[in-house]
Amino acid sequence: MPQITYRKAINDALAEEIIRDENVVIIGEEVARYNGAYKVTEGLWERFGDKRVVDAPISEAGFIGMGVGASMLGIRPVMELMFWSFAYVAWDQIINNAGQVRYMSGGLINCPIVIRGPANGGTNVGATHSHTPENFIANTPGLKVVCPATAYDAKGLMKAAIRDNDPVCVMENTLLYGETWEVPDEEYVIPLGVADIKREGTDISFIAHGRAVITALKAAEILAAEHGIQAEVLDLRSIRPLDEEAILKTVAKTHRVVLVDENKPFCGVSAQIAAMIQEQAFDDLDAPVQRVCSLDAPAIYSPALEKIQLPTPDRVVYKALQIL
Amino acid sequence: MISVTEEEVAIDPVDYAQAKINKSLSSKDKIGLLREMLRIRRFEQVSLKFYNQGVMGGFLHLYIGQEAVAVGTISLMGDNDHVITAYRDHGHALAVGMGMNECMAELLGKATGCSRGKGGSMHYFAPDKNYWGGHGIVGGQTPLGLGLAYALKYKGLKGCCFCYMGDGAVNQGAYHESLNIAALWKLPVVYVIENNKYSMGTTIDRSSAMRNCLAERADGYGIVWDIANGEDLYEVRAKAHNALERAHKHSLPTVLEIDTYRYYGHSVADANAKKYRSPDEIERYKAHHDPLRLWQKRLVDEGVMTVEEIEKLDESIKDEANAAAQFALDSEFPAPETIFEDVYWEVDNNTEAGSTGRHFFGD
Numbered sequence A: 001m002p003q004i005t006y007r008k009a010i011n012d013a014l015a016e017e018i019i020r021d022e023n024v025v026i027i028g029e030e031v032a033r034y035n036g037a038y039k040v041t042e043g044l045w046e047r048f049g050d051k052r053v054v055d056a057p058i059s060e061a062g063f064i065g066m067g068v069g070a071s072m073l074g075i076r077p078v079m080e081l082m083f084w085s086f087a088y089v090a091w092d093q094i095i096n097n098a099g100q101v102r103y104m105s106g107g108l109i110n111c112p113i114v115i116r117g118p119a120n121g122g123t124n125v126g127a128t129h130s131h132t133p134e135n136f137i138a139n140t141p142g143l144k145v146v147c148p149a150t151a152y153d154a155k156g157l158m159k160a161a162i163r164d165n166d167p168v169c170v171m172e173n174t175l176l177y178g179e180t181w182e183v184p185d186e187e188y189v190i191p192l193g194v195a196d197i198k199r200e201g202t203d204i205s206f207i208a209h210g211r212a213v214i215t216a217l218k219a220a221e222i223l224a225a226e227h228g229i230q231a232e233v234l235d236l237r238s239i240r241p242l243d244e245e246a247i248l249k250t251v252a253k254t255h256r257v258v259l260v261d262e263n264k265p266f267c268g269v270s271a272q273i274a275a276m277i278q279e280q281a282f283d284d285l286d287a288p289v290q291r292v293c294s295l296d297a298p299a300i301y302s303p304a305l306e307k308i309q310l311p312t313p314d315r316v317v318y319k320a321l322q323i324l
Numbered sequence B: 001m002i003s004v005t006e007e008e009v010a011i012d013p014v015d016y017a018q019a020k021i022n023k024s025l026s027s028k029d030k031i032g033l034l035r036e037m038l039r040i041r042r043f044e045q046v047s048l049k050f051y052n053q054g055v056m057g058g059f060l061h062l063y064i065g066q067e068a069v070a071v072g073t074i075s076l077m078g079d080n081d082h083v084i085t086a087y088r089d090h091g092h093a094l095a096v097g098m099g100m101n102e103c104m105a106e107l108l109g110k111a112t113g114c115s116r117g118k119g120g121s122m123h124y125f126a127p128d129k130n131y132w133g134g135h136g137i138v139g140g141q142t143p144l145g146l147g148l149a150y151a152l153k154y155k156g157l158k159g160c161c162f163c164y165m166g167d168g169a170v171n172q173g174a175y176h177e178s179l180n181i182a183a184l185w186k187l188p189v190v191y192v193i194e195n196n197k198y199s200m201g202t203t204i205d206r207s208s209a210m211r212n213c214l215a216e217r218a219d220g221y222g223i224v225w226d227i228a229n230g231e232d233l234y235e236v237r238a239k240a241h242n243a244l245e246r247a248h249k250h251s252l253p254t255v256l257e258i259d260t261y262r263y264y265g266h267s268v269a270d271a272n273a274k275k276y277r278s279p280d281e282i283e284r285y286k287a288h289h290d291p292l293r294l295w296q297k298r299l300v301d302e303g304v305m306t307v308e309e310i311e312k313l314d315e316s317i318k319d320e321a322n323a324a325a326q327f328a329l330d331s332e333f334p335a336p337e338t339i340f341e342d343v344y345w346e347v348d349n350n351t352e353a354g355s356t357g358r359h360f361f362g363d
């Protein structure tokens, strides 16, 4: 199977969907001639031209809102946010308009928009550029949110997001763009709401999404090598809709859980997962559910401290050993 | 659209050296202006070296080429005048008198940095010098600048806020909302649009709809606007002074668009820096429109400094920059526990409010 980068996988998904559906249009800052700030849209403008790949001014509220409006009339805009951190200037359009229009119209209007871009810390750019708002989005019924951890998932989920008739937020990761994974040449789509076991194990479950999955996998290797413990790693992939069944299944199998989450702990995604596990799988648990989140402060710039602010494999191992 | 051509530069109908605010400059003042511009350039050249060596990472947006804008405008500031800008903030920071040491250390994320290693290149702050940042989100500083002006007026102080922004930032809604409030409530803010002709890789004609220039949009709000040539320190000072007076005397806003140019990419990480504009264009600006060269030439022509004296001054500033580099390298990274400092005032100051209820959450 060919090995391609996470970036290329998304690029391929976008190209395939542009070809498949004449209503798919890519809009965002520097997405066309510049090839994308992180080169995710590289070559698309050259291939598909001005109508399908469009450079926008630095007016997120304006162009995201425009995408919402256009989607109401059947366009399938795929809007790039250079960083998800910049979504906050367009928050009203995302939360109030994309998120509520279907409900408030009594189901008369739907909004098949995709909003995508990187949402991660760890790149030495400070608090304003390091937000991970998947929990905010997931807190808004009406919106969907996915956080792919691999190239394979990024491609399959992106295609599902574009075909979905509801607004879907795709949160990527600049630290993963250059990483490679096996991705088949044949077309595939990964449905939203289906988690994936990234590593089988019997002793403890690590549940994560986005880059935290990679952190969890590293921790699992350490536990296996140094402690002979087999951790299972469940990648949520999609936060809302959420694959509760997969979560309950792994809990029933291992009886111990560490949630790994690059969100801040307060009302982070893992807080919801923890609540759900104790509610629905209390009797399966042999120990309290543990969490490893980003340290609870704005993202620090200093590279030395930024490294420890995000979840690390060591912190996951430490938490795991406490309940084993 | 404003793009400087050779012809336009050659025709200079007004000699801004004769403006009152410039005629009052002593030789010492003029040398001081050169010193400030050189400090910015030499500081940033060292920071660029750090970046290329991998000593620092993240984003580094260089101001080189635009020095006369920050230095010219900030040289007019009095005690109650304030500054706020975007992420291309080193120039304004040094111009208000921030030390190279704390600025360089901040780039490296050291505890001795101006923001204790918490903000980085885009987020410098020095409220003691009326310098309110350093803001990473495009246009995010424009309502804050309005707020500084509001506070001045509220307190009955005769001052103003210089709020800097790029030619791309004019398309953020927050800026337009700010213009309306500034005009409606007569607030002493000066929006300085540093038009370096590009927002990342996008030329202004591809990002902004306008009749003749970006500042002219102010007409719609009844705000006085002007354009200045940013390569000429005298012109920048003369026009910014008019705006400052309007703020001080009448508590009225101004939009001042200053034509300028950045020599480097959008940030040092800009892979396309030489693709969306021609190397010729960059060379032309460096050769014919460089604010430092032009100011040095003026000082020599006016008999204020000799070439040798300029070189000597430059050497001393290079020494200052190199010493700052060493200071930054020698400084320590902040201690891990400082991650949780500076989040809440009440907690840092150990008040009752700060110890009532839980403020921080572990995993």
Ligand SMILES: Cc1ncc(C[n+]2csc(CCOP(=O)(O)OP(=O)(O)O)c2C)c(N)n1
Pocket (backbone or CB within 6 Å): A029, A058, A060, A082, A086, A089, B088, B136, B137, B138, B139, B165, B166, B167, B168, B169, B170, B196, B198, B199, B200, B266
């Ligand atoms: C709201 C928001 N959108 C996008 C960005 C990414 N971004 C940072 S600077 C920039 C270009 C700004 O250009 P301009 O205003 O002309 O300022 P210059 O960089 O030329 O100084 C962009 C798109 C951002 N920081 N904030």
Ligand SMILES: [Mg+2]
Pocket (backbone or CB within 6 Å): B166, B167, B168, B194, B195, B196, B197, B198, B199, B200
């Ligand atoms: Mg610009």
